Amino acid sequence: MALYRGLRRHAAAKGFDVIMIDHRGVGMSRHDDRGADLPPEALTIDQAVNDVAAVLDDAQVGKAVIYGTSYGTYLAAGVGVRHPDRVHAMVLDSPVLSAHDIDAARNATRRVLWDGEDPEAAELAPKVRTACRRRCAHP
Numbered sequence: 001m002a003l004y005r006g007l008r009r010h011a012a013a014k015g016f017d018v019i020m021i022d023h024r025g026v027g028m029s030r031h032d033d034r035g036a037d038l039p040p041e042a043l044t045i046d047q048a049v050n051d052v053a054a055v056l057d058d059a060q061v062g063k064a065v066i067y068g069t070s071y072g073t074y075l076a077a078g079v080g081v082r083h084p085d086r087v088h089a090m091v092l093d094s095p096v097l098s099a100h101d102i103d104a105a106r107n108a109t110r111r112v113l114w115d116g117e118d119p120e121a122a123e124l125a126p127k128v129r130t131a132c133r134r135r136c137a138h139p
Helices: 002-013 045-058 071-082 099-113 124-135
Strands: 064-069 087-093
Touching: 045 071, 064 071, 071 087, 099 124
Parallel strands: 064 087
Antiparallel strands: none
């Protein structure tokens, strides 16, 4: 979510209520209530799409502007298909449309989160590298 701090800050300054969601398997939504990694069978697009609706329910939001970036565009589109009554509008930012797009997105993410090339996120890169070295077999 660190990459979207600026978006959240600007939207809130304009008077928008902002709810940010880490979808299943990512960030703070990687673990079950006991702290164990979610199993692969719990990581489906159907479940992630329904999670968005559940978050809206929990926040008592009837309709929302749904914003998705990269993989989140699939989830946003899924919300539009499965829960069209919950969508006021939708923004699909940087949809991944091909294998080339996936490589470009991966390289851009690496430049920001691994190499620290974005001044706003530069302080995160050393933390990401340290966390990855502790938990990942391959950076």
